[in-house]
Amino acid sequence: xxxxxxxxxxxxIRCAHCGDECPQDHIxxxxxxxxxxxxxxxxxxxxxNGLEDxxxxxxxxxxxxxxxxxxNYAFLDDEDVVSNLLxxxxxxxxxxxxxxxxxxxxxxVWLLENINKLHAGIxxxxxxxxxxxxxxxxxxxxxxxxxxxxxxSMIGYPPELNLQRxxxxxxxxxDRSIYYKLGLAGFAFGNIMLLSFPEYxxxxxxxxxxxxxxxxxVLALPVLLYSGIDYLRSxxxxxxxxxxxxxxxxxxxxxTLFIRSVYEILTATGEGYLDSxxxxxxxxxxxxxxxxxxxxxxxFDRNYKSYFPISALVKMENGWQSRSLDKLDAGDILLIKxxxxxxxxxxxxxxxxxxxYSFVTGESDLIRKESGDKLFAGGKxxxxxxxxxxxxxxxxxxxxxxxxEDTFRIDKESQTQTLIGVIGKYxxxxxxxxxxxxxxxxxxxDQKLAYxxxxxxxxxxxxxxxxxxxxxxYGNILRILGRKSFYLKNVQVIDRIQQVDEIIFDKTGTIxxxxxxxxxxxxxxLTSKEAFLIKSAVFQSNHPMSKAIFHHLEDIDYTTExxxxxxxxxxxxxxxxDGHEVVLGSAAYVSGDDQRQEQGVFVSxxxxxxxxxxxxxTLRDGLIELVNTLGKKYGVTMLSGDNDKDKDRLEVIFPAPxxxxxxxxxxxxxxxxxxxxxxxxxVIMIGDGLNDAGALMQSDVGIVISEDANNFTxxxxxxxxxxxxxxxxxxxxxxxxxxxxxIGAFILAFIYNVAGLYxxxxxxxxxxxxxxxxxxxxxxxxxxxxxxxxxxxRKDER
Numbered sequence: 001x002x003x004x005x006x007x008x009x010x011x012x013i014r015c016a017h018c019g020d021e022c023p024q025d026h027i028x029x030x031x032x033x034x035x036x037x038x039x040x041x042x043x044x045x046x047x048x049n050g051l052e053d054x055x056x057x058x059x060x061x062x063x064x065x066x067x068x069x070x071x072n073y074a075f076l077d078d079e080d081v082v083s084n085l086l087x088x089x090x091x092x093x094x095x096x097x098x099x100x101x102x103x104x105x106x107x108x109v110w111l112l113e114n115i116n117k118l119h120a121g122i123x124x125x126x127x128x129x130x131x132x133x134x135x136x137x138x139x140x141x142x143x144x145x146x147x148x149x150x151x152x153s154m155i156g157y158p159p160e161l162n163l164q165r166x167x168x169x170x171x172x173x174x175d176r177s178i179y180y181k182l183g184l185a186g187f188a189f190g191n192i193m194l195l196s197f198p199e200y201x202x203x204x205x206x207x208x209x210x211x212x213x214x215x216x217x218v219l220a221l222p223v224l225l226y227s228g229i230d231y232l233r234s235x236x237x238x239x240x241x242x243x244x245x246x247x248x249x250x251x252x253x254x255x256t257l258f259i260r261s262v263y264e265i266l267t268a269t270g271e272g273y274l275d276s277x278x279x280x281x282x283x284x285x286x287x288x289x290x291x292x293x294x295x296x297x298x299x300f301d302r303n304y305k306s307y308f309p310i311s312a313l314v315k316m317e318n319g320w321q322s323r324s325l326d327k328l329d330a331g332d333i334l335l336i337k338x339x340x341x342x343x344x345x346x347x348x349x350x351x352x353x354x355x356x357y358s359f360v361t362g363e364s365d366l367i368r369k370e371s372g373d374k375l376f377a378g379g380k381x382x383x384x385x386x387x388x389x390x391x392x393x394x395x396x397x398x399x400x401x402x403x404x405e406d407t408f409r410i411d412k413e414s415q416t417q418t419l420i421g422v423i424g425k426y427x428x429x430x431x432x433x434x435x436x437x438x439x440x441x442x443x444x445x446d447q448k449l450a451y452x453x454x455x456x457x458x459x460x461x462x463x464x465x466x467x468x469x470x471x472x473x474y475g476n477i478l479r480i481l482g483r484k485s486f487y488l489k490n491v492q493v494i495d496r497i498q499q500v501d502e503i504i505f506d507k508t509g510t511i512x513x514x515x516x517x518x519x520x521x522x523x524x525x526l527t528s529k530e531a532f533l534i535k536s537a538v539f540q541s542n543h544p545m546s547k548a549i550f551h552h553l554e555d556i557d558y559t560t561e562x563x564x565x566x567x568x569x570x571x572x573x574x575x576x577x578d579g580h581e582v583v584l585g586s587a588a589y590v591s592g593d594d595q596r597q598e599q600g601v602f603v604s605x606x607x608x609x610x611x612x613x614x615x616x617x618t619l620r621d622g623l624i625e626l627v628n629t630l631g632k633k634y635g636v637t638m639l640s641g642d643n644d645k646d647k648d649r650l651e652v653i654f655p656a657p658x659x660x661x662x663x664x665x666x667x668x669x670x671x672x673x674x675x676x677x678x679x680x681x682x683v684i685m686i687g688d689g690l691n692d693a694g695a696l697m698q699s700d701v702g703i704v705i706s707e708d709a710n711n712f713t714x715x716x717x718x719x720x721x722x723x724x725x726x727x728x729x730x731x732x733x734x735x736x737x738x739x740x741x742x743i744g745a746f747i748l749a750f751i752y753n754v755a756g757l758y759x760x761x762x763x764x765x766x767x768x769x770x771x772x773x774x775x776x777x778x779x780x781x782x783x784x785x786x787x788x789x790x791x792x793x794r795k796d797e798r
Contacts, residue, residue: 017043018156019060024560039064042155046111049118054111061107063156071158072337075311075322076146084324085145085161087135093123094140098152098159103132111155118151119143178289181227185282188219192275213265213272220274224258228281249431249458254281256458276775283778287471312336312343315387332390342379344390348372351386354586355379366599431457438761449763456760468778469745472785477738480793485721486731493717496700497735499682503630504673504695506687507640510705511653512617513722517548522600523611530610531556534603537575537582540565545601545615546573546584552613572601581606619653622726627653629729635681639664639672639695670694686720686728734793741788745781752777 013022016032017039027034030047034040042062046054054061075081088095103109109127112134116122121143125136134157138148149159195212224232235251254277261272313320315333325343328334333349336342342355353369357379366382369375375388435457442450474491481488488494505511526534535558538546563576572585583604587593590602591609601613630636637659638650644662654660661672669685673695676683685692685699688706696702702716705725720728756777 014060015039015062015064016055017060017062018064019062020064035064045118045155051111051114051117054107056107058107063102071153073146073149073153075324076144076149078311078322078324080327081311081322081324082145089140092139092141093137094145095135095137096145096148097133097135098149100132100134100152100157100159102157103127103129103134108157112157115151115155118155119147122148122151178285182282182285182289185223185227185278185285188223189275189278189282192216192219192278196271196275216272216274217262217265220258220261220278223278223281224254227285228254231281231284249427250284252432252458256455260455279775280778283468283775283782287468287475287782328390328393330390330392334388334390336381336386336388338381338385340381342375342377342381342388344377345392346375346388346390348375349387349389352588353386354382356382434757434761441761442763446763453761453763456763457757468781469742469749469785472782473741473745473789474738476786476789477735477793480790481731484727484731484793485724486727487719489717493701494735494738496682496717497684497732498739500634500684500701500732502635502637502676502681503684503686504637504639504676504699505627506669506685506692506695507638507642507646507650508617509688510686510692511620511623511638513620516618517544517615518618519545519548519552519601519613519615521552521611522614523603526611528556530605532558533577533580533582533605534584534610536560536562536577537565537573537584540575541567541573543567543573545613548615549584549601549613620722620725624653626726626729627658631658634684637661637672637676639669641665666692666694670698673698737792738789741785741792744788745784748781748784749777752780 013026013033014020015022015026015035017034020035020039022033022035027037027040029040029044032043034043039062046052083089086094086096100112103112109129112127113125115125115136119142121139121141123137123139125134127134136148138145149161152159195216231247231254232251234247238247257273257277257280261274261277264270264272311322311324312328313335314323314328315335320335323332328344334343334346348369348371350371352371353373353375354366355369355375356366357376367379374391435454438457439450439454442453470491474494477494478488478491531553535550535553535556538549538553539558539560540562541547559577563579564574565576566574568574568585568589571589572583575582575584583590584601587598587602590604598612600615603610603613627636635658636654638654638661640660640662641664642662647660647662650660664672669687669692673683673685677698677700683699684701684703685695686703686705687696688704692704696704696716701718703718703720704716705722706719724731
């Protein structure tokens with residue numbers, strides 16, 4: 001039974017589907033409360049198809065249907081678009097992988113993997129929770145791709161479809177080879193340890209008598225050539241480039257372990273060290289996996305193609321038809337609807353446009369355009385439908401020129417001189433010197449012992465513990481910061497943050513909160529009746545500007561009962577309250593005058609202009625304290641694409657010697673970062689929009705402030721959830737302190753190496769000593785890295 005709850009109550013009621021707060025007159029269905037018709041509909045669909053267990057795994061697991069933007073998926077009727085999206089297709093089977101940013105809990109996984117119960121044409125689904133993707137198999141004879149996507153959207157999981165899916169850009173799918181290598185090494189390690197157990201217990205010649213040594217060789221060979229190939233290849237190329245890094249002693253140690261072990265087993269002169277070799281590679285791969293997993297849960301390398309839709313409506317002889325963006329040409333006439341993106345530079349043919357360029361230029365004000373005016377790619381149409389004629393292809397547009405800059409070809413990782421790299425260089429030289437000196441010494445005193453002592457030094461001094469230091473110390477820091485909503489791309493980012501001495505902020509969307517606005521009445525003083533009518537009208541709307549006006553009139557009474565209410569996207573609202581007609585919105589909508597220069601929300605009552613509310617984005621919480629403290633440790637600059645109308649307000653936050661620079665185009669921001677770097681500074685760039693992409697890539701560390709870590713984010717090194725913005729200084733401070741953890745781990749590794757070298761240079765290193773010493777050093781460093789990094793980020797939380 002469906003009914004509406006109209007009783008007044010102060011008790012907070014949560015939606016049974018999404019957990020949002022329910023209004024007083026909310027929907028009650030099946031004895032459950034729902035905040036809107038959309039959530040109630042999803043619940044009804046799931047229950048009618050036997051999927052009500054969705055609500056058993058998590059409390060309020062659904063996605064709010066109020067926040068789901070209903071899209072037109074007509075472009076998925078285009079066979080060219082479909083063929084580009086599908087991974088596989090036969091007559092009765094098609095497969096496609098979707099990015100579903102809404103996946104957040106076990107209930108999501110359960111529902112998506114049981115989506116076949118909603119339609120007989122869907123054959124199955126597999127979900128990758130970490131990557132937030134779902135691979136769906138369906139029968140194209142029973143259900144179309146468009147219907148599959150619409151079904152996902154209807155239950156609250158609209159797929160992320162964009163132009164990048166049509167290009168040959170780097171895939172976001174995770175490289176799974178690390179799991180195969182790790183699995184092989186783990187399997188071999190366990191079996192070789194088991195087969196070596198008789199030797200550990202003192203049964204001499206067991207490896208020869210029972211052929212256990214030969215079995216160990218068979219198990220170890222694929223581990224060396226497959227699981228360990230990356231380290232061997234890296235060492236080879238490093239030598240060819242006449243450089244030195246820590247991969248050289250790792251590769252030398254691996255080869256020495258294998259060659260000496262094979263020699264001893266085949267000549268029956270010893271048991272070999274294959275257990276140590278395979279264990280060494282296994283621990284290295286664990287560390288490699290540990291530091292990489294964060295990268296695959298967040299998209300750090302997106303470009304402009306992720307921002308654009310996947311197709312557009314093109315005017316043809318027989319009407320409007322959907323065409324994928326990669327097939328659009330100059331001269332095509334497109335229909336751009338409200339809230340849609342302009343995919344290429346164009347001329348406005350029909351309609352009066354109001355364009356939001358904030359994601360391209362940083363300018364937050366809407367730009368009015370008339371027929372014949374030029375429009376640039378990346379602008380969002382706000383208001384009525386418009387017709388445009390492309391003058392350039394998407395790849396030749398103003399917005400995309402930024403990606404042709406040399407900045408976007410910079411490989412920051414290859415230019416990063418990490419602490420492990422510096423120490424590894426000297427470690428390699430030291431160990432090779434000790435090995436050669438040991439060989440020379442024993443050649444002079446006991447030639448039979450010379451070979452054993454020489455190889456023993458290379459084996460025991462193999463920098464396994466050193467190689468595990470960064471993955472388990474910094475890798476754990478990546479995991480901890482990820483839980484705190486600060487996502488770093490990789491461990492090299494930590495090294496670069498430790499060297500930074502200057503921080504540059506973007507303005508719009510970075511230091512301002514676009515989702516939280518304030519309203520100011522800049523017109524005449526309102527009468528109590530006018531204020532009552534206006535507040536009652538804006539209460540009906542969920543638009544951020546309406547909410548801002550509502551909070552501005554916080555001491556004014558209002559009524560929730562109105563005779564009628566209509567909201568026109570991009571224009572305004574029309575409400576009848578107590579017999580009075582209240583209209584709020586743009587100047588063109590309220591008064592028919594589209595030439596007024598003022599920006600804000602205009603108000604008329606009963607056809608008479610009343611006042612104008614100026615709307616401003618509020619500054620982010622904690623900004624003043626953050627900037628003041630950062631200014632004591634770093635050089636601080638604010639760059640903005642906006643005009644300087646907020647200069648007086650911002651001077652309080654960014655006092656001299658901090659800099660504020662306005663009217664900055666994307667290329668200006670990029671060039672400013674270059675100038676600071678040319679003067680020897682290491683720069684963090686903090687931004688949020690596509691217009692910041694060049695500066696983010698040019699900077700030593702690019703940090704994006706995101707309202708949703710899974711929404712579009714320009715290429716960057718780190719993503720900071722907007723809610724964690726006040727904690728940025730604390731995170732940067734802890735990351736600088738993290739260098740001490742690495743030094744501590746190096747000291748531990750040094751102690752183990754000294755102990756091992758004591759036996760090695762004397763020619764007394766036995767397999768049992770190596771089997772104990774090498775895993776012990778690895779495990780000690782792993783545990784130290786995990787515990788020390790965890791303590792670093794928890795000691796100030798008590």
